[in-house]
Amino acid sequence: MTAEAVSPVPRYAVPREPPPAVTAMVRLIRETWAMAEPYIAEISQFFYGMLFTLAPATRDFFPINMEVQRGRLVRALVHIVQMVDRPDDLVPFLRQLGRDHRKFGVLPKHYEAVGTALLAALKRHLGTAWTPEVERAWAEAYTVIARAMQDAAAADDNPPFWHATVAEHRRLSWDIALVRVEPEQPVPYQPGQYLSVEVPQRPRLWRYLSPANAPREDGSLEFHVRAVDGGWVSRAIVSHTQSGDVWRVGPPMGRMAVNREKGSDVLMVAGGTGVAPLRAILDDLARWGENPKVTLFYGGQTREDLYDLEQLRLLASANPWLTVVPVVERGAGLPGCEHGTLAEAVTRHGAWPGHDVLVSGSPAMIRATVSRMLVAGTALDQICYDPFTVD
Numbered sequence: 291m292t293a294e295a296v297s298p299v300p301r302y303a304v305p306r307e308p309p310p311a312v313t314a315m316v317r318l319i320r321e322t323w324a325m326a327e328p329y330i331a332e333i334s335q336f337f338y339g340m341l342f343t344l345a346p347a348t349r350d351f352f353p354i355n356m357e358v359q360r361g362r363l364v365r366a367l368v369h370i371v372q373m374v375d376r377p378d379d380l381v382p383f384l385r386q387l388g389r390d391h392r393k394f395g396v397l398p399k400h401y402e403a404v405g406t407a408l409l410a411a412l413k414r415h416l417g418t419a420w421t422p423e424v425e426r427a428w429a430e431a432y433t434v435i436a437r438a439m440q441d442a443a444a445a446d447d448n449p450p451f452w453h454a455t456v457a458e459h460r461r462l463s464w465d466i467a468l469v470r471v472e473p474e475q476p477v478p479y480q481p482g483q484y485l486s487v488e489v490p491q492r493p494r495l496w497r498y499l500s501p502a503n504a505p506r507e508d509g510s511l512e513f514h515v516r517a518v519d520g521g522w523v524s525r526a527i528v529s530h531t532q533s534g535d536v537w538r539v540g541p542p543m544g545r546m547a548v549n550r551e552k553g554s555d556v557l558m559v560a561g562g563t564g565v566a567p568l569r570a571i572l573d574d575l576a577r578w579g580e581n582p583k584v585t586l587f588y589g590g591q592t593r594e595d596l597y598d599l600e601q602l603r604l605l606a607s608a609n610p611w612l613t614v615v616p617v618v619e620r621g622a623g624l625p626g627c628e629h630g631t632l633a634e635a636v637t638r639h640g641a642w643p644g645h646d647v648l649v650s651g652s653p654a655m656i657r658a659t660v661s662r663m664l665v666a667g668t669a670l671d672q673i674c675y676d677p678f679t680v681d
Contacts, residue, residue: 316375318427322416323368329415334364337411345403351394353494367408367432374431381438386543388439390486392450393496393540396443401436408432448541452477456535457510462597465517466563467528471537476509479542481574482567482648484676485511486540491526496540500567500650504574511539514563514598544676546648547571550581554646558586559632559659561651565598567676568650572605572612581611585645589617589632593624633662641667649675 326333342349373380409428413420454471461467479485484500501511517528548556548571558568565588575581590596596616606612616627617635628635632655636642647668649656656675664670 312375315427315431318424319368319371319374319431322412322419322424322428325419326412326415330364333411333415336414337364337407340407340410341403344406345400348400348403351396351494353492364408364411367404370435371428371431374434382545384435384438385442386541388442389446389448389541390543391439392443392446393486393538395450398440401440405429405432405436446541448478449475451541452539454511454537454539456531456533456537459531459533461528462514463594465528466597467515467517467531469513469515469527469531470510471513471539472508472510473539476505477511477539477542479505480547481505481570482546482548482676483542483544484567485542487513488538488540489523489527489531490535490537491530492523495523497523498543500544500570502566502569502573504570504577514566516563546650546674546676548575548582548584548646548648550575550578552646553582554644555583556585557636557642557645557647558584559636559647559649559651560586560588561632561655561659562590562595564651564655565602566650568648569598569602571648572602575611576605576609581609583611583613585613585615587615587617587628587632587636589619589635591619592621593618593627631658633659637662637666642672643667645672647673649673 370380370384409425409432412428413425416424452473452475454473454477456469457472458470459467477485479501481504482500484498486496487499488494488496499513499515502514503510503512515524515527517525544567546567558571560568565586568586572584572586575584586602588596588599588602593616596618599614599616602614606614615635616624617632618627618629619631620629628638630638632651636659641663647663649659651659660673660675663673
């Protein structure tokens with residue numbers, strides 16, 4: 291498992307009530323992690339040293355400069371372990387993650403080495419708190435995770451990754467670029483899903499990006515990338531990508547989608563380049579004559595952040611089922627614009643009963659929007675968002 295797993299597991303519905311044994315196991319894990327977390331730097335250093343000793347080949351899974359890893363992988367592992375009492379959400383995510391990790395050449399022995407290194411690192415820093423019961427809890431939870439990922443990887447007949455050539459790179463704003471790539475063969479993704487990519491400027495630093503288009507006949511993928519402060523990959527993509535560059539593209543992940551057969555109206559909430567997967571869904575819906583009503587709140591800190599607004603308005607003008615509501619936090623607005631955060635703007639309109647809700651953006655924006663909607667009365671099982679990382 292690599293640092294990509296650092297993002298949160300999506301929440302789609304109220305999970306099943308876990309068995310008492312699982313509840314006790316998760317309680318032990320969370321209690322001991324609270325004791326260990328202040329020492330994440332030391333734990334991570336010991337973890338990587340142990341991992342590379344047990345399985346030297348795993349060193350090639352990570353970037354040359356390990357400083358960019360920091361505590362990502364350990365935090366990711368712990369976060370996923372803590373979700374073991376939510377199988378309805380966790381298992382589908384782990385299956386996707388297992389298929390995605392095929393691109394590294396991960397073998398069963400590598401999963402065993404990761405688990406051994408994680409437990410050894412925790413044991414070293416927990417001291418007397420590392421009881422046989424605690425060790426059993428961590429070991430059992432990690433075993434469930436590793437087995438789900440390995441089973442999914444073994445069952446996947448697709449390539450572990452696709453090569454894709456950059457056909458177009460242009461700036462949409464000073465810090466956002468559109469990149470269109472042409473895979474050597476079509477990538478079997480659904481509108482709304484995301485993919486991991488590796489670019490030649492940053493080898494071994496895989497990052498998640500969402501196609502902004504529905505699948506096309508020529509198989510091309512369009513990505514909208516913002517240069518994040520301190521982002522090794524995003525800044526390289528925006529500033530240094532050239533036509534002819536060859537990217538590696540991992541398997542599709544994510545479950546954001548619109549169920550046309552269900553017929554429920556849809557609320558979409560997009561922050562910045564988080565509009566990309568929702569735009570792909572809209573692109574797909576535009577192929578149909580009839581669709582559920584869709585309201586898209588598209589927000590940013592300033593008007594300039596709404597880089598795709600005009601294209602979205604053109605789409606809405608040709609499709610009466612779509613309404614686009616721009617939202618800016620500060621500065622001058624524009625006709626039809628709402629002010630404030632996306633969380634504030636969306637909840638001004640109530641709880642959105644009867645709507646399926648898709649939320650996409652930065653982790654902070656997703657947390658704020660989902661939390662505020664729940665307080666406003668939106669049901670948890672109405673809301674869908676996918677795990678996603680920034681640099």
